[in-house]
Amino acid sequence: MAQILSPLPGTFYRSASPDQPPFKADGDDVAVGDVIGLIEVMKSFHEVKSDVAGKNVQFVTDNEEPVMAGAVLADLS
Amino acid sequence: MIRKLLVANRGEIAVRIIRAARDLGIATVAVHSEADRDSLHVQLADEAVNIGPPAAKKSYLSVSAILKAASDTGADAVHPGYGFLAENADFADAVVADGLTWVGPSGAAIRLMGDKVSARIAADKAGVPVVPGSMGRVASIIEARDILKETGFPVMIKAAAGGGGRGIRIANDQTEFEAAFPQAAAEALAAFGDGGLYMEKVIGQARHIEVQILGDGARAIHCYERECSLQRRRQKVWEEAPSMALSPALRAELCASAVRLAEAVNYSGAGTIEYLYDDAADRFYFIEMNTRIQVEHPVTEMITGIDLVAAMLRIAGGEALWIKQQDVQIRGHAIEVRLNAEDPAKGFAPFPGTISDLRLPGGPGVRFDSMLYAGYTVPPFYDSLLAKLIVHADSREAAITRLTRALSETRIEGCKTTKPLFLALAADASVRAGAFHTRWLEGWLDANSDRLSPDT
Incomplete structure (x- = not known):
């Protein structure tokens, strides 16, 4: 089982803006390089790109939740 | 006279305000998010209240959490610092409605000067030079041609409902202007549901x-x-x-x-x-x-x-x-x-x-x-x-x-x-x-x- 980790500390967002659908829904497949969310660090936004591929993504960090660098954002099977 | 001041902010400005208050013999209340427990403003204030989670909208932007902290600590005044709720007229009004002293201009003054059009009109009325342009929405291309006499070229055409640099066009001469003005109106209507336009002279290097x-x-x-x-x-x-x-x-x-x-x-x-x-x-x-x-x-x-x-x-x-x-x-x-x-x-x-x-x-x-x-x-x-x-x-x-x-x-x-x-x-x-x-x-x-x- 692979995991997607947060590269930065900050606030995790699952979509580009509140009125947009999430980048990935639970159950989606993920390819290397897919954007799976954003991390807001000191008012600037950074895309989180997966460096692993897998199926059936399950997010363990909620939208708008604070995270530390290295925290698990999602599991892949 | 203020006796006990709640500082509705964090970081260096919260420290700055606490210092000024203590220089005047005023007691201080810090508010902080869960992420700011160990911050210097919490250590320097006489009292500190945890007002919520790290996300600013659940803590430093929460009017109810801040007003509750003021009431719980018996603060009689609120200083908003800069950023967060500092230019929020509704917050200023809510502080006053709770019987507290608001350290800043009235909610009405914040509203008047916070709105670009009403601020521009107030400045013009006070004899303060404003950037040449329309004093609000331009009703028609006929009125727009009149405004060009004041602005000259290049001129900026801005969607009234735009903002943050969106919905802006620049015309460098009359021909460009005649084409751009109707296009800008149509675009603004499509993008913002409001075809209203402002015009403003472009100031090159300033x-x-x-x-x-x-x-x-x-x-x-x-x-x-x-x-x-x-x-x-x-x-x-x-x-x-x-x-x-x-x-x-x-x-x-x-x-x-x-x-x-x-x-x-x-x-x-x-x-x-x-x-x-x-x-x-x-x-x-x-x-x-x-x-x-x-x-x-x-x-x-x-x-x-x-x-x-x-x-x-x-x-x-x-x-x-x-x-x-x-x-x-x-x-x-x-x-x-x-x-x-x-x-x-x-x-x-x-x-x-x-x-x-x-x-x-x-x-x-x-x-x-x-x-x-x-x-x-x-x-x-x-x-x-x-x-x-x-x-x-x-x-x-x-x-x-x-x-x-x-x-x-x-x-x-x-x-x-x-x-x-x-x-x-x-x-x-x-x-x-x-x-x-x-x-x-x-x-x-x-x-x-x-x-x-x-x-x-």
Whole structure:
């Protein structure tokens, strides 16, 4: 089982803006390089790109939740 | 008289406000998010209240949590600082409705000056030059052609419902204008559901110059101007007082216009009136008013000797303005630089971290406004400002030399900071000559990125 980790500390967002659908829904497949969310660090936004591929993504960090660098954002099977 | 002040902010400005309150014998209440438990403002205040989770909208932007903290601690006044709720008229009204003293202008004044169109009309009525253009929505292309006589070319056509740079077109001559105006109206209708347009003259190269004012609701004074043209992405990074670009006559005219506007809106507290100054045409134009204390207020304090934050507290406490205009004098020159947790060698990427070592600058004419201490972990949830280094000297040249000296004494380990940027700027011939405008720094950064690594 692979995991997607947060590269930065900050606030995790699952979509580009509140009125947009999430980048990935639970159950989606993920390819290397897919954007799976954003991390807001000191008012600037950074895309989180997966460096692993897998199926059936399950997010363990909620939208708008604070995270530390290295925290698990999602599991892949 | 204020007895117990709640500081509705965090970071260096919360520390600054607590210091001013304690200088006046006022007790202080800090509020903080869960991420700011260990912050300096919490340690310095007499009392501290946890108002919620790290996300600002659940803590520092929560009106109900802040008002509850005030009620629970028996605070009788609220200072909003800058950012967060500082220019939120509804918050100002809610504080007053709870029977507390609001340290700032009334909700009505915040609303009036916070709306671009009503502020522009108020400035024009007070005889303050505004950027030539429409005084609100342009009804038709016939009216638009009339406005062109005042603006000339190039002219900016802006969607009334736009913002943040969206819905803007620039026409360089009549032919372009005749094509662009109907297109802009159609586009604005499609994009924003509102086809309303404004027009404004395009000011090419200009300086950002702003005037500090203090008012008591009846009378206002100015505390001269600040020059804030060194900006990156519209964020000021280096501010000075006074401006090196103004003649004494123009300075007097500029500052008098700011006082007229402040008195016209019965302004109470500290405020800043921002202008564009076109060097080539030797003309200034009102752009907006900030109805709060500003980040760069210390440069004004250094040249005038007035404690602006203490003045805000005394005015809010009911004192009539005790300073006469003729007693406000410029002494020497001051410069402030913003030390942000950003890596200038990597496109100013944010760089939160734990402060492993801290050496502060000192000596004559040096002030360091900050919330840092050794061992402090800078949280990633808020803005990147770590410290403001302010220097004061007899002349601008001596102030720049002193800035270099103070920067070289400063060590902030554990985070990357913008210190290398300021060392490079202080050594730059254009900066030393004061020859820059609001878009100068971005071009300089493109050309000098190799000078921004900490090891040079």
